[in-house]
Amino acid sequence: MVLFEQVRKVYEDGTVAVDNLDLEIAKGEIAVLIGPSGCGKTTSLKMVNRLEALTSGTITVDGRNINDVDPVKLRRNIGYVVQEVALMPHMSVAENIGTVPRLLGWDHKRISKRVDELLALAKLEPGKYRYRFPEQLSGGQKQRIGVLRALAVDPELILMDEPFGALDPISRENLQNELLDLQKVVKKTIIFVTHDMDEALRMADKVVIMRQGRIEQMGSPDEIQENPKNDFIRGFIGEDRLAQISPDSPVEPLIQEPLLRVKPSVSAAEVLDLMEDEGCETAQVIDSDDRWKGMAMLGLLKRAARKGGAVTNGVRVDRKLFSEDATIRDAAEMLSDQDIPIPVVDEHGSFIGVVSSAGMAKLTISRLTRKGKGGKA
Amino acid sequence: MLVQKPFFELFFSYVMRYWPRILNLTWQHITISSIALAITLAVCIPLGIYLTKNEKLAPYVIGAANVFQTIPSLALLGFLILIFGIGNDNAICALFLYAMLPVLQNTYAGIKSVPQHLVQAARGMGMTEYQILLKVQLPIARPILIAGIRVATVWIIGTATLASAIGGGGLGRLIFSGLASIRNEVVLAGAIPATILALTADQGLKWLQEFYSPKARALRHARKTRSYDQQM
Incomplete structure (x- = not known):
């Protein structure tokens, strides 16, 4: 659908914004361009609808070299969503959505029918929102209208330049989900620019990670996460993912090695000794297949030791988290209930690690310092 | 023998007797002002728009308009006698030079005040430069633009009274001849219509501005469609 070939952009002052970019984006695909500021992601996007001129190379959209198409015609057939939303303040919601149809000379009835159709698509009641003005909408609603405006003439290709960057995290997540739902229906080719790795993933x-005008790595979100090509990518993924952690994120980043691992065959008295040496009050009982057999706890263990039994007589098996669906919030609630490490297991019962209040505190500190430095969210 | 009649009696009897002349002069006044205003708008709005595209020129052109505005209006009329001689042409030209600044400056500032991201978005959606001007920049700049036009209009109507000082027409005739013959009722017969003209024009433009405000327009639109929906 969109093909970049040896695309180069050099600004008048000599800065190379995009350096020999080769990129193919398939029909119906969401390609996310991501990278630090100044990496050329927005410039690459704006070259597609010719808001920025190419210095050399070619971009083809749907098999046609964009330089052979009149820029005005080209832009009318490509949806465009920008970060600032840029709804026209002097136009109602209906007029804003109908901008491009009006440019294309649609008649009145067709435009208003299309507007109502689109509002309904975004679950905004047409009768209520048609005549509202941008200033009467919330940030999230504005950007919904911004997206609808880009969809108005049903273009095959949509460019989105950090569309949810200015929203609070909750609206951002809602809009991301809505856009994904919408995409299932409309199946557009979308080029999406962001600096938020969580959003990209x-x-x-297809994630396209850029640095200094070049593609650093490109691939599906899974590929990128599993095989980061170099430290830059690793840093970029890790750092950003940590920054984006919310109470509803999975517990994974919190998981640590337990202080004490013991085999089920060991006697309770021996484990008590080990605990005393390590200065801890719990131990994870794990068999040779890495299966979790329970968490030995001081009180239970003492009773088991008096009877002279094995460690498995002094364990608790009901207090645990499943790595697939446990969130940080779950872990925090369990920890505030009882301040001892929580074992995390996978669906097959294999042991993964523990979540402790120390790990939780560390995460909190790292997030607080990040915010304190005024780093980008 | 001559007993001074009460002032208002004098005034009313003058008006009753000479109302066709007052009306005629008012009409002249309106004509001179309208022509001057039309020329001002026709020149300054496009010029202001042009300046937003050629920023380097802006300080010089606006500076020049500022100079004209600073010259005392009567003195400006005097200078122009050298070019236009006496009469209405001279007056209209002087009024135009005099009223340039508010229109020019507000057009320029109004268009500059339109956020750049809106212009970018409009361009990205496929508007031509002309459409961007017409559908985005001018509508958003309109309140500032109309504010400039209101100032210019009031200045023109007020200053047009000086036209008669250099042989032009308008309500200034009554004011100047009243002053020359020390007849206050004649001065007032010119001054009152001139004031009413200025206030009316100002209010009219204010009303126009409110009528075309986005909110008012949306309200009308909603009302119209509501009654349309009810008919269905």
Whole structure:
């Protein structure tokens, strides 16, 4: 659908914004361009609808070299969503959505029918929102209208330049989900620019990580996460993912090695000694197949030791988290209930690690310092 | 023998007797002002728009308009006698030079005040430069633009009274001849219509501005469609 070939952009002052970019984006795909500021992601996007001119190379959209198409015609057939939303303040919601249809000379009835159709698609009641003005909408609603405006003439290709960047985290997540739902229906080719790795991994079919005008790595979100090519990518994924952690994120980043691992065959008295040496009050009982057999706890263990039994007589098996669906919130609630490490297991019962209040505190500190430095969210 | 009649009696009897002349002069006044205003708008709005595209020129052109505005209006009329001689042409030209600044400056500032991201978005959606001007920049700049036009209009109507000082027409005739013959009722017969003209024009433009405000327009639109929906 969109093909970049040896695309180069050099600004008048000599800065190379995009350096020999080769990129193919398939029909119906969401390609997310991501990278630090100044990496050329927005410039690459704006070259597609010719808001920025190419210095050399070619971009083809749907098999046609964009330089052979009149820029005005080209832009009318490509949806465009920007970060600032940029709804026209002097136009109602209906007029804003109908901008491009009006440019294309649709008649009145067709435009208002299309507007109502689109509002309904975004679950905004047409009768209520048609005549509202941008200033009467919330940030999230504005950007919904911004997206609808880009969809108005049903273009095959949509460019989105950090569309949810200015929203609070909750609206951002809602809009991301809505866009994904919408995409299932409309199946557009979308080029999406962001600096938020979490957003990229969530939205993308293809993630394109850029640095200094070049593609650093490209692939599906899973590929990128599993095989980061170098330290830059690793840093970029890790750092950003940590920054984006919310109470509803999975517990994974919190998981640590337990202080004490013991085999089920060991006697309770021996484990008590080990605990005393390590200065801890719990131990994870794990068999040779890495299966979790329970968590030995001081009180239970003492009773088991008096009877002279094995460690498995002094364990608790009901207090645990499953790595697939446990969130940080779950872990925090369990920890505030009882301040001892929580074992995390996978669906097959294999032991993964523990979540402790120390790990939780560390995460909190790292997030607080990040915010304190005024780093980008 | 001459007993001074009460002032208002004098005034009313003058008006009753000469109302066709007052009306005629008012009409002249309106004509001179309208022509001057039309020329001002026709020149300054496009010029202001042009300046937003050629920023380097802006300080010089606006500076020049500022100079004209600073010259005392009567003195400006005097200078222009050298070019236009006496009469209405001279007056209209002087009024135009005099009223340039508010229109020019507000057009320029109004368009500059339109956020750049809106212009970018409009361009990205496929508007031509002309459409961006017409559908985005001018509508958003309109309140500032109309504010400039209101100032210019009031200035023109007020200053047009000086036209008669250099042989032009308008309500200034009554004021100047009243002053020359020390007849206050004649001065007032010119001054009152001139004031009413200025206030009316100002209010009219204010009303126009409110009528075309986005909110008012949306309200009308909603009302119209509501009655339309009810008919269905």
